[in-house]
Amino acid sequence: MTLQKVQLVQTMKARIDAPRTDQARRLRRSGTRVVAIAIAMLQLAAIGCGSGNFKPPPAAPPIAGYVVGAPDLLLVSILPEPEITREVRVRPDGMISIDLVGDVQAAGRTPFEIAQSIQQEITRYKRDAAVNVTVVDSPSQFVTVYGEVVQPGTFPLNTETRASEAIGHVGGTRPFASLNSIRVIRTNGAVTNVLPVRLGDISKGDLTTNIVIEKGDLIVVPPTWLARIGYVMQMIFFPFQPVVSTLGAVGGATQGVNTFR
Numbered sequence: 001m002t003l004q005k006v007q008l009v010q011t012m013k014a015r016i017d018a019p020r021t022d023q024a025r026r027l028r029r030s031g032t033r034v035v036a037i038a039i040a041m042l043q044l045a046a047i048g049c050g051s052g053n054f055k056p057p058p059a060a061p062p063i064a065g066y067v068v069g070a071p072d073l074l075l076v077s078i079l080p081e082p083e084i085t086r087e088v089r090v091r092p093d094g095m096i097s098i099d100l101v102g103d104v105q106a107a108g109r110t111p112f113e114i115a116q117s118i119q120q121e122i123t124r125y126k127r128d129a130a131v132n133v134t135v136v137d138s139p140s141q142f143v144t145v146y147g148e149v150v151q152p153g154t155f156p157l158n159t160e161t162r163a164s165e166a167i168g169h170v171g172g173t174r175p176f177a178s179l180n181s182i183r184v185i186r187t188n189g190a191v192t193n194v195l196p197v198r199l200g201d202i203s204k205g206d207l208t209t210n211i212v213i214e215k216g217d218l219i220v221v222p223p224t225w226l227a228r229i230g231y232v233m234q235m236i237f238f239p240f241q242p243v244v245s246t247l248g249a250v251g252g253a254t255q256g257v258n259t260f261r
């Protein structure tokens with residue numbers, strides 16, 4: 001084979017292999033881009049769902065002892081024999097009545113303090129008396145939730161309850177609730193504090209505003225600005241709708257009463 005034929009064969013082979021080489025390069029570049037995009041998406045997902053968004057809730061306040069109030073129900077046990085066991089309800093004046101002792105101040109005291117007060121009085125009639133006071137029912141510990149929730153109202157605090165749990169206790173929020181504008185109004189004597197609760201952030205893992213609810217707290221779940229406009233428009237164009245709804249409810253109640261007669 002002459003030199004010219006060899007050069008011609010090499011040229012033709014190079015032209016045949018060139019598209020394959022370009023295609024392989026394009027495939028390698030595309031694969032590199034896909035890998036780079038996948039890595040970037042994983043990094044963004046790690047940033048969005050990483051530990052930075054998961055923040056622990058604030059620590060619960062120290063428990064100084066349950067303070068009794070009206071109308072709590074107490075169980076009082078007095079030893080030795082003959083044993084005295086009574087369930088007593090704290091009256092509106094804050095007092096309870098105990099055999100051999102009479103009236104004892106209960107409201108504003110812990111069960112241990114009430115037991116000590118009873119023990120001091122009853123030692124005149126029972127030597128070496130041992131008194132134990134426990135709380136059977138605690139309706140004095142309550143919290144109120146109203147606004148854009150399913151079942152607004154008041155319920156007792158029987159265990160440690162955080163803001164999200166209190167809202168869940170009344171059925172959760174309604175569709176037009178402003179989740180990051182919830183506030184807890186807390187009154188301590190003459191001082192009133194407004195504590196923010198960002199339920200939207202809590203649902204994403206930021207628990208810094210998921211505070212522990214205390215007795216007497218008022219939780220307000222406001223509507224969004226769009227819902228506020230809708231409510232105003234409803235009052236303008238349908239001013240008698242609340243009245244009609246109320247009359248319908250009264251009529252239904254009257255019909256139910258007549259049914260049982």
